[in-house]
Amino acid sequence: MTEPAPGPGPRPGSPARFEVLVPPPGGEGTRARLGRLELPHGVVETPQFMPVGTNATVKALDPADLEEAGASIILANTYHLYLRPGHQRIARLGGLHRFMAWDHPILTDSGGFQVVSLGDLRKIDDDGVTFQSHLDGSYHRFTPEHSIAVQEALGADIAVAFDQPVPPASTSRAEVARATERTHRWAERSLAAHSRPDQALFGIIQGGLDPQLRGESTAFMTSLPFEGICIGGLAGDETAEQRAAALDVAVGLLEKDRRPRYLMGLGSPADLLEAVNLGVDMFDSVLPARVARNGQLWVPGGKINIRNAQFQDDARPVQEGCRCILCRRFSRAYLAHLFRAEELLAYRLATCHNMVFTLDFMAEIRSALRSGTFDARLPQLRAYAQLSRPGASAVQSE
Amino acid sequence: MTEPAPGPGPRPGSPARFEVLVPPPGGEGTRARLGRLELPHGVVETPQFMPVGTNATVKALDPADLEEAGASIILANTYHLYLRPGHQRIARLGGLHRFMAWDHPILTDSGGFQVVSLGDLRKIDDDGVTFQSHLDGSYHRFTPEHSIAVQEALGADIAVAFDQPVPPASTSRAEVARATERTHRWAERSLAAHSRPDQALFGIIQGGLDPQLRGESTAFMTSLPFEGICIGGLAGDETAEQRAAALDVAVGLLEKDRRPRYLMGLGSPADLLEAVNLGVDMFDSVLPARVARNGQLWVPGGKINIRNAQFQDDARPVQEGCRCILCRRFSRAYLAHLFRAEELLAYRLATCHNMVFTLDFMAEIRSALRSGTFDARLPQLRAYAQLSRPGASAVQSE
Numbered sequence: 001m002t003e004p005a006p007g008p009g010p011r012p013g014s015p016a017r018f019e020v021l022v023p024p025p026g027g028e029g030t031r032a033r034l035g036r037l038e039l040p041h042g043v044v045e046t047p048q049f050m051p052v053g054t055n056a057t058v059k060a061l062d063p064a065d066l067e068e069a070g071a072s073i074i075l076a077n078t079y080h081l082y083l084r085p086g087h088q089r090i091a092r093l094g095g096l097h098r099f100m101a102w103d104h105p106i107l108t109d110s111g112g113f114q115v116v117s118l119g120d121l122r123k124i125d126d127d128g129v130t131f132q133s134h135l136d137g138s139y140h141r142f143t144p145e146h147s148i149a150v151q152e153a154l155g156a157d158i159a160v161a162f163d164q165p166v167p168p169a170s171t172s173r174a175e176v177a178r179a180t181e182r183t184h185r186w187a188e189r190s191l192a193a194h195s196r197p198d199q200a201l202f203g204i205i206q207g208g209l210d211p212q213l214r215g216e217s218t219a220f221m222t223s224l225p226f227e228g229i230c231i232g233g234l235a236g237d238e239t240a241e242q243r244a245a246a247l248d249v250a251v252g253l254l255e256k257d258r259r260p261r262y263l264m265g266l267g268s269p270a271d272l273l274e275a276v277n278l279g280v281d282m283f284d285s286v287l288p289a290r291v292a293r294n295g296q297l298w299v300p301g302g303k304i305n306i307r308n309a310q311f312q313d314d315a316r317p318v319q320e321g322c323r324c325i326l327c328r329r330f331s332r333a334y335l336a337h338l339f340r341a342e343e344l345l346a347y348r349l350a351t352c353h354n355m356v357f358t359l360d361f362m363a364e365i366r367s368a369l370r371s372g373t374f375d376a377r378l379p380q381l382r383a384y385a386q387l388s389r390p391g392a393s394a395v396q397s398e
Numbered sequence: 399m400t401e402p403a404p405g406p407g408p409r410p411g412s413p414a415r416f417e418v419l420v421p422p423p424g425g426e427g428t429r430a431r432l433g434r435l436e437l438p439h440g441v442v443e444t445p446q447f448m449p450v451g452t453n454a455t456v457k458a459l460d461p462a463d464l465e466e467a468g469a470s471i472i473l474a475n476t477y478h479l480y481l482r483p484g485h486q487r488i489a490r491l492g493g494l495h496r497f498m499a500w501d502h503p504i505l506t507d508s509g510g511f512q513v514v515s516l517g518d519l520r521k522i523d524d525d526g527v528t529f530q531s532h533l534d535g536s537y538h539r540f541t542p543e544h545s546i547a548v549q550e551a552l553g554a555d556i557a558v559a560f561d562q563p564v565p566p567a568s569t570s571r572a573e574v575a576r577a578t579e580r581t582h583r584w585a586e587r588s589l590a591a592h593s594r595p596d597q598a599l600f601g602i603i604q605g606g607l608d609p610q611l612r613g614e615s616t617a618f619m620t621s622l623p624f625e626g627i628c629i630g631g632l633a634g635d636e637t638a639e640q641r642a643a644a645l646d647v648a649v650g651l652l653e654k655d656r657r658p659r660y661l662m663g664l665g666s667p668a669d670l671l672e673a674v675n676l677g678v679d680m681f682d683s684v685l686p687a688r689v690a691r692n693g694q695l696w697v698p699g700g701k702i703n704i705r706n707a708q709f710q711d712d713a714r715p716v717q718e719g720c721r722c723i724l725c726r727r728f729s730r731a732y733l734a735h736l737f738r739a740e741e742l743l744a745y746r747l748a749t750c751h752n753m754v755f756t757l758d759f760m761a762e763i764r765s766a767l768r769s770g771t772f773d774a775r776l777p778q779l780r781a782y783a784q785l786s787r788p789g790a791s792a793v794q795s796e
Binding site: 055056057059060061062063064084085089092093094099100101312313315325329330331333334336337338340341343344345347348349 | 453454455457458459460461462482483487490491492497498499710711713723727728729731732734735736738739741742743745746747
């Protein structure tokens with residue numbers, strides 16, 4: 001175990017304690033690191049993936065499924081819970097942990113991503129965002145102060161500052177600059193508004209793909225006493241190379257920062273691995289669950305689409321040796337049948353599998369970091385995580 | 399334990415062994431009895447309710463959910479599995495038990511109810527039924543021989559003779575008579591076609607509501623060496639009084655018969671209780687699961703519709719003290735939220751609850767029979783099971 005790195009860090013008495021257990025070796029090699037984030041409801045080993053429970057439920061799973069899959073922290077969406085069932089109702093019912101019967105860490109996002117993604121349904125000004133509910137068209141307004149109030153009512157272990165993300169590749173530099181500047185003001189207001197002592201607050205770096213803007217935003221956010229640093233405005237319409245370049249700028253400036261780094265919105269095992277390699281600690285995405293509900297199952301080195309005809313007669317498990325409830329008990333043929341019959345069990349079993357695949361992959365990454373073999377095992381980990389490499393067709397059509 | 403009653407019984411070497419452990423007291427009182435049915439995949443205590451797994455899955459549940467709910471035998475639908483994924487495919491994959499990962503008893507129906515219910519999509523003659531698939535309009539033909547062949551391929555513990563049920567209250571006596579006569583010929587042909595030694599075969603009494611036809615059909619079916627006697631053509635459009643009268647005729651003639659009695663298609667806890675009281679041992683219905691998916695939760699003495707507005711703020715469990723996964727972990731408010739958000743978890747939790755409610759109610763009935771207190775406890779059991787009595791509004795609107 002090493003001492004926390006010197007440099008900027010969270011406010012004193014923080015409800016989030018982060019330690020880097022195995023720092024990167026330094027030099028030109030990997031920036032991947034093993035860490036441990038202690039939160040009011042439990043410990044999160046990093047690098048870590050957070051399943052997304054949009055409506056206070058990870059779609060198709062119950063909390064026992066998540067525990068069995070190995071989830072240690074989940075994300076819930078402030079925008080969705082604010083609209084339905086309402087943050088005040090959840091507060092009256094004892095908070096989000098009790099409401100959804102998840103007694104482990106939770107992170108809520110700020111609602112920023114959802115409300116600025118509403119297109120014609122929202123209007124952004126320097127003070128906040130006015131938007132119409134996607135459910136009933138009713139009008140609402142989110143400001144940094146209101147986002148924090150909603151998140152304090154929900155009571156997650158980690159809240160996130162209100163921000164204005166923009167699609168990184170298709171937004172002009174001037175627009176990125178304006179949104180980033182606004183995000184900085186909102187970060188200060190979020191910090192000022194936040195008062196719940198048992199809840200950590202993370203700030204969000206923006207800055208798009210422009211190295212200067214990304215660097216300025218990183219420097220600005222790290223100057224504030226957040227408990228963690230989100231890297232926002234990525235996992236959007238950028239290429240893998242553009243994302244890596246932006247991460248290189250941000251993480252390069254975070255080298256001496258002692259806080260966890262959370263890249264919002266990733267993703268596939270291959271994307272997670274590359275981002276870990278670039279120094280990211282935490283991730284969230286709906287991807288494993290969403291593609292599972294469409295019949296896409298992740299397996300080592302590739303993926304299978306269980307709707308393909310050949311699986312109707314395939315007596316093998318989706319993944320030999322997998323510990324998930326799908327692979328332990330059922331055949332590909334049975335899952336193929338459930339999908340064709342549109343049976344509800346299909347979605348739960350497929351989601352359990354992709355979640356176990358993703359979380360076990362992160363555990364494998366942590367194991368390599370712990371033993372100091374991450375760099376050496378990187379080619380093997382890349383081959384395992386590759387869902388869409390050209391050679392993967394052998395698995396896809398097996 | 400008592401000796402099996404004398405009288406007609408199953409063929410020698412039957413894979414189904416039924417014992418009446420506590421016979422009815424005789425006289426004018428209850429005909430309810432406690433029994434034990436030993437099948438190749440396990441023992442079924444009677445009276446018993448069989449959850450329906452139409453497509454080789456009880457909707458929204460996995461086999462562990464069913465085991466935890468206390469299910470000891472489930473029903474699967476021959477018509478549906480014949481069309482999709484196909485009985486021969488299931489046979490190639492090792493049979494229905496392995497296919498759906500349910501290593502306990504299964505009963506398959508004959509497909510008769512489904513194919514004769516297809517309306518304009520089917521044509522019945524004395525040899526069998528020609529029908530169009532509800533999935534793709536393709537043409538198929540079921541005869542007694544084909545129904546048995548499909549059921550032998552599926553490999554359930556219990557197969558059922560092919561029959562022609564008719565809506566009991568809205569069918570003319572002549573039509574009932576013709577369908578009943580046809581059912582008798584098909585019963586003989588089903589018996590002759592059936593050869594799988596590890597599978598029991600039950601015959602089905604028809605006869606509608608006419609005491610003479612019902613009596614003749616009962617006498618005819620009991621003269622054949624089936625392993626169990628289904629009471630068909632009820633749980634349809636008849637009143638409770640009409641059903642009781644038909645049951646009285648059938649069970650009266652079955653008094654000395656040593657086989658289990660299975661009333662097809664019931665139903666609600668109140669209906670189950672009355673049929674047990676009239677001497678029935680086994681039941682099946684989609685009702686507990688279907689109403690659960692619509693948000694109707696069964697509780698002692700009534701039911702609640704979780705979609706009603708007041709439950710959004712109700713922190714209590716659906717049923718205090720209930721052992722199901724819904725009531726152990728979650729509030730009414732959370733379930734109300736899941737239903738409003740159309741989250742998949744809602745359907746599983748609600749189904750688990752109604753299944754536990756139904757199966758625990760049957761266990762309570764068996765306990766009363768075992769201790770000889772069934773007659774004395776009947777008023778209390780009726781109050782517990784009453785889902786729609788006038789006074790239940792207190793619970794419905796609580």
